[in-house]
Amino acid sequence: MALKLYTHPMSPCAQKVRIVLTEKNLEWQKVHVDLPGKANLEPEYLKLNPLGVVPTLVDDGRPIIESSIICEYLEDKFPKPDLRPIDPYQVANMRFWMKHIDNKVHPSCGALQWPLVMADKLKTMSEDEKQKMIGRVVEKPRRERQRRLLKLGYEAPDVADAVGVYEKTIADMDDLLSSQAWLAGDKFSLADAAMAPYFQTLFQFGWNEWYADREHVADWYERCRARASYRDGVAADFSADKLKDLAVRGAPAWTKIQSILVGVKRHAA
Numbered sequence: 001m002a003l004k005l006y007t008h009p010m011s012p013c014a015q016k017v018r019i020v021l022t023e024k025n026l027e028w029q030k031v032h033v034d035l036p037g038k039a040n041l042e043p044e045y046l047k048l049n050p051l052g053v054v055p056t057l058v059d060d061g062r063p064i065i066e067s068s069i070i071c072e073y074l075e076d077k078f079p080k081p082d083l084r085p086i087d088p089y090q091v092a093n094m095r096f097w098m099k100h101i102d103n104k105v106h107p108s109c110g111a112l113q114w115p116l117v118m119a120d121k122l123k124t125m126s127e128d129e130k131q132k133m134i135g136r137v138v139e140k141p142r143r144e145r146q147r148r149l150l151k152l153g154y155e156a157p158d159v160a161d162a163v164g165v166y167e168k169t170i171a172d173m174d175d176l177l178s179s180q181a182w183l184a185g186d187k188f189s190l191a192d193a194a195m196a197p198y199f200q201t202l203f204q205f206g207w208n209e210w211y212a213d214r215e216h217v218a219d220w221y222e223r224c225r226a227r228a229s230y231r232d233g234v235a236a237d238f239s240a241d242k243l244k245d246l247a248v249r250g251a252p253a254w255t256k257i258q259s260i261l262v263g264v265k266r267h268a269a
Contacts, residue, residue, distance in 0.1 A: 003028040006048065006056040008035045009237035010117055012109055012197035013067035014055040018233035019193040020071050024078045036121040041136045052138040068098050071190050083190045094184035097191040105169055105198050107145070108162035112257070113201055115149050116249045122150070154256045163260040166202075167268075170211050177216035181223075188227070196224040200234055204243055205250025207257065 005021065005028050007014035021028050033039050033054050041052045048063045049056040057064045057073070064070050075084050085091050122130060130150060137143035148156040173195075176183065183191040199221045202210050211217045224230050238246075 004031055004058040005029070006031045006033050006045070006054055006058070008033050008054050010113070011035065011054050012201060013053070013106065015197035015200060015234045016194045017055045017057065017067050017070050017074075019196065019227075019229045020074050020083060020190065022229035022233040023083060023188075023193065023227075024074060024081065026074070026078060036118060038133060038136065041138070046138075050138065052136075068102055068190075068194065071098075071193065075190060083188070083193065085184050085187065085189055087185065090185040090189075094189045094191040097183045098194050100169070101194050101198065104165050105195070107141070107158075108165040109198050109201050110142070111145060111149065111156070111158040111162040112166075112253070113205075114146060115153050116205065116246075116253060119249065154253060159256070160260050163257055164264050166210070167261060167264050170214055170217055173220070174214040174217045177220050182220070188224075192220075192224060193229070196221065196230060197234060199224070204238060204246045205253065206247035207250060207254050209254075210257070210261075 003021070003026060005014070005017060007018065007030055009015075033045065035054065039045060040049070040054060045056075046052055048058065049065045051065060053065075055065075055067055055070060057070045059073075059077075064073050071083075075082070085094060125133070131147075134143055134146045134150060137146060145156075145158050148158055173183070180186060182188050183195060199211065202208060203221075211221065225235065
């Protein structure tokens with residue numbers, strides 16, 4: 001039975017799994033999950049993924065959840081071409097970055113992206129409907145973050161925290177990539193597959209300036225984008241018109257991000 005991936009084009013977690021599937025030249029079936037419409041919180045989907053998030057990989061009728069676990073599962077089951085280093089130290093570095101992405105970068109991306117992605121849906125809803133929708137979110141930290149973002153938008157403290165996480169991550173990456181080609185060492189690995197989608201978020205909203213002056217990060221991301229796995233697994237879902245629309249949405253947010261960045265950089269100096 002073919003692999004089946006429950007996914008959404010805008011989800012960085014789903015994007016990284018799509019990159020890994022494509023790197024490994026695997027055949028798989030795409031099942032679209034309407035995240036703005038909260039199809040991920042319907043009983044049928046929750047049977048597959050009790051956390052109510054994407055992606056979910058179904059292999060031979062068995063669901064695997066959590067994107068980093070899915071990526072390692074695919075690496076274990078389909079080891080060629082390999083996306084995990086041989087050297088144990090490089091494996092440790094790979095897993096450090098994957099954990100940092102899961103624990104820090106992903107929630108930060110959610111804080112920056114959610115108000116923009118959900119804007120159209122929220123305009124059609126009453127306040128009561130909005131609260132009921134967020135109340136269905138399974139995980140409490142995500143649910144509370146969305147409540148703050150709904151109430152305060154880009155003035156929510158989550159946004160300032162997210163800017164700080166992104167800024168430090170970009171700076172740390174630039175330092176690391178000054179001495180090696182990829183995050184775990186000399187080869188593209190699961191760490192790069194996991195991180196690249198979070199730069200797609202910056203790219204699609206027109207926030208390229210954030211990393212453009214970090215020479216090594218900018219070069220790394222361009223090399224990620226040039227890979228067939230990125231073109232087919234991520235970029236193919238973003239038409240020119242879609243990118244134009246997202247950039248328009250992202251422009252006012254970038255003004256706010258820039259103002260936060262001034263304080264972040266002053267504090268770091």
